[in-house]
Amino acid sequence: MESKVRVDGQEEILxxxxxxxxxxxxxxxxxxxxxxxxxxxxxxxxxxxxILIPLDSTGSPFFYQQRLGLDGKPFQIIKLRSMGIDAEKNGPKWASQNDPRVTRIGAFIRKTRIDELPQLINVLKGDMSLIGPRPEREYFYKEFETFLPGFKNRLYVKPGITGWAQVNGGYDLTPKEKLHFDLYYIRHRSFTMELKIFLRTLTIVFTGNGAR
Incomplete structure (x- = not known):
């Protein structure tokens, strides 16, 4: 039986x-x-x-942060650090294209998605999948739900290192666009679709192209 989800108070997606x-x-x-x-x-x-990340900016090469996984269960995500250690001194902020908080090395590893590699450990532990909606913090789920009802439905499946939203815009997407791409994936997920996402991710990694 399919579940109906109302998005942005208007559109219903199965x-x-x-x-x-x-x-x-x-x-x-x-x-x-x-x-x-x-x-x-x-x-x-x-x-x-x-080695390169601490040479470019002071601090650990790794970045740990609590995110929400399947059914809203919290877990610690592991990434290569792409921003300065004081990136959120003024509070949480949604990452964007050409984010001024990103370091020189960080810009490269974000463009090629190398910063996501340590999350393979999260996948081994079962917190994440290789492919699925990108995990976000509880702070943003609460914020976006106030003007974008249905954002929490991204928690319907296990989050992924890469996903349909990532290969169709990534950091350029607004929360609403990201939600629509993620719900499209949830509705149409299959091995064929996951293979398509995986191959498009490889294109981005090796060429730096593929994201809007």
Whole structure:
């Protein structure tokens, strides 16, 4: 049975029902295997930027922050730090394209999505999937729900390192645009769609193109 979700107080979107348990067991197995192999393969890249990031700006190369996962369960996300350590001295702020808080090295690792690599650990732990809506903080869920009813429905599935919204705009998207892309993914998710997102993500990583 499909679930109806009202978005922005106007449009109704049907969320695709959980098809079969085998889909999610296979997805979880693939997440674990691919994440493990990617961590082994890309460990030299992680090591390199663990050296470069502190040289570019003082502080740890890693960034930890609490985000909301499946069904609103909180977890600690791990990223390579792309901003200065005082980036939120004036309070939480939604990340944007050409964000002035981003460091020189940070601009490169955000463009190529290298900053997301440590989240492979989150995938191994089961907090995240390789593909799904990007996890956000509880602060933004509460803020966006006040003018964008339905934003919390992104929590219907496990968050991902990359997703339909990321390959269709990423940091350029408004919260409303992000929600529509994420709900589209939730409604149409399948192995075919996830393969498409994965391949488009690789294009962004290797060329820096693909995001709006």
């Amino acid at each position: 969320l695709k029902p959980l098809s079969t348990s085998s889909y999610f067991h296979i997805k979880r197995a693939m997440d674990f295997i691919i994440s493990f192999l990617l961590l082994l393969l890309l460990s030299p890249v992680l090591f390199l930027f663990c």
